[in-house]
Amino acid sequence: MSRRYDQKTTTFTPDGRLKQVEYALEAINKTGSAIGVLTQEGMILCTEKQEVSHLLEQQKHSEKIYELDKHIFSVVSGLAADANQLIDYAREAAQKYRLVYQENIPLEQLIIRICDIKQYYTQHGGQRPYGTAFLFAGYDKDNGFQLFSTDPSGNYAGWKATAIGQNNLAANSFLKQEYKEDLTLDQGLNVAIKALVKTMDTSSPQPSKIEIVLISKADKNVKSKTLTEAEVLALLKANGFNNEAQQE
Numbered sequence: 001m002s003r004r005y006d007q008k009t010t011t012f013t014p015d016g017r018l019k020q021v022e023y024a025l026e027a028i029n030k031t032g033s034a035i036g037v038l039t040q041e042g043m044i045l046c047t048e049k050q051e052v053s054h055l056l057e058q059q060k061h062s063e064k065i066y067e068l069d070k071h072i073f074s075v076v077s078g079l080a081a082d083a084n085q086l087i088d089y090a091r092e093a094a095q096k097y098r099l100v101y102q103e104n105i106p107l108e109q110l111i112i113r114i115c116d117i118k119q120y121y122t123q124h125g126g127q128r129p130y131g132t133a134f135l136f137a138g139y140d141k142d143n144g145f146q147l148f149s150t151d152p153s154g155n156y157a158g159w160k161a162t163a164i165g166q167n168n169l170a171a172n173s174f175l176k177q178e179y180k181e182d183l184t185l186d187q188g189l190n191v192a193i194k195a196l197v198k199t200m201d202t203s204s205p206q207p208s209k210i211e212i213v214l215i216s217k218a219d220k221n222v223k224s225k226t227l228t229e230a231e232v233l234a235l236l237k238a239n240g241f242n243n244e245a246q247q248e
Contacts (some may be wrong), residue, residue: 035196067197149162161192190238
């Protein structure tokens, strides 16, 4: 019976569901997971880079974690091509806000603009929802560090720690048990890497398949640091994941 309702984004099923939005969520859940953790000293974003083929050239820039502005970062799960359009829009909106008001755009205000676009594509015929979800991490002078997630329906939510993408239920269950509000940045990093490995198909992941960005504040500026493969490997070993076989 669902075939009667899943061809259009504007048609509800009798039990009140939008099939095309649910299919978009399934597309997200088949891609590498992403983890966000909020700590007292800053934030951690980490994600799994899924390898399509070893013949591909290694990218020199981040595959899934983007800097939208000097105080806002995002990690993508889902269809990268869909995400690129929204990332470009977010960067442009942030710069326009600075040009007009001479200050950084508040994180939640930027997210509302992006979610308005996502919601639009669930309500008009002949279009499909964006097959991508985001974790947004940022800092503003009024609310400090913040972590938000968005989904294809246009909904968004604020979190202290969360996971999206493949096997996100396992990661979120782990985060519920291990997260504490007084975590330092280093402690949060350990929690994040353990949650990420929970979503992967191996207990000995290769550091080349993991991408981690640390976001913190120095004086009045927000700074970020992307961990190198050597630093990721050291982090994995420190948390009990044996990577010797993968590195040989």
